[in-house]
Amino acid sequence: MTHLRFKGSGPIPSYRPPAGRYSGRPDLIHPAEYEAGPDLVNAVNVALTLGRPLLLTGEPGTGKTQLARRLSHELELGEPLRFDARSSSVAADLFYQFDSVRHFAESQLAAARGLPSPDPSEFVRYRALGTAIRNSLAIPPRRSVVLIDEIDKAPRDFPNDLLAAVEELRFDVPELQAGELVANPAHAPIIVITSNSEKQLPEAFLRRCVYHHIEMPSDEAEARAWIERILERRLQAVHAGSGNAYGEALKVFLDLRRNGRIEKKPSTSELLDWMQALASRIDWNGPLPLEDARACIGTLAKTSGDLALALGLLSKVAPSAG
Structure with a gap:
């Protein structure tokens, strides 16, 4: 038996990460x-x-x-x-x-x-x-x-x-x-x-x-809040934008997961790839550019059928760019 106790949140005063350890690594956070x-x-x-x-x-x-x-x-x-x-x-x-x-x-x-x-x-x-x-x-x-x-x-x-x-x-x-x-x-x-x-x-x-x-929460508002926390911890530069394109990119991810015809739901790992790929091409404060979003959509959709679904969602979310 052990008397160790886990809190799961809060500071860890004894921890000091090596300099630069987490640069460019969304899978490794403090x-x-x-x-x-x-x-x-x-x-x-x-x-x-x-x-x-x-x-x-x-x-x-x-x-x-x-x-x-x-x-x-x-x-x-x-x-x-x-x-x-x-x-x-x-x-x-x-x-x-x-x-x-x-x-x-x-x-x-x-x-x-x-x-x-x-x-x-x-x-x-x-x-x-x-x-x-x-x-x-x-x-x-x-x-x-x-x-x-x-x-x-x-x-x-x-x-x-x-x-x-x-x-x-x-x-x-x-x-x-x-x-x-x-x-x-x-x-x-x-x-x-x-x-x-x-x-x-x-x-x-x-x-x-x-x-x-x-498990990701099933309620849409809770799921979005959960995703926001993940992005804030792992992709702080992306989360800092929080503009129109940011919200539209999240909507594409959530709508694709909820679509009843989806073959493989995109995971949070694929969400991180999606947001990172977009961040290298767009200004988060403007609308989501359709051309750039189409170029990055392979991070979310991994079958031909899902790709067609994703492109359809994009055309609704970012019509002005098309």
Whole structure:
């Protein structure tokens, strides 16, 4: 059990970002600028209390990765240790990778020169969960937040294989023949797992997680206010314009999402791309120029059918430019 408590908003006095870190990176904001809603705060605190992984789902751009950064910095644990799931990922990749090719080559070279074999530890690269377990055993011990990002991109068996990894929090490196490393329970990693809901996760895996879905509000006024907050935090220069074109660009995004014939709703991640692309071409204080909007519409519409819908919306929002 843990007595850590997550607030989800407000200042983080101990955090000092490196100079220029966030320049041009709307996906990386100062953790103090992130605001977690009350339901998300409750989910985080339940996960902390139970010592369970927190599973976050939601559209790209809704702040799943940012939540892990906010949590880690608010608890004064530094940057989260991140593992990006891929189509080739296996659970062992969470702990370490051993460069067997380079080890073999250098061992052969050493033997040819009559030198001792190289130390195998020089060819081990510890990954997110392995590093977190080692941190818990360090002197002094340190706790870490581990972010396992976009688990739905991994192979079908990965979530089930992950169960043992996150429950036992132990691993060994056979190449070193040094025995198992088992996490110190008092400093066990805090695990945040994200998914874009592109495929169904196994029930056994879901049972062992605390789950929360980050969803855009369904009410139009609430959705717009929610989007405004995201733009203000992540694209301050865009939000500062707040002119006619700004409002019209948001309307295109919201109308496209609400259209009953849409094949793929544009996400908040695609909204950020849309607004950034427009910002490089237009004056926010004037009307939305149809030609420039058409040039950028591929950031929102990702199928031929959706493109036709989007172009139709544009012709209504910005008729004077056509």
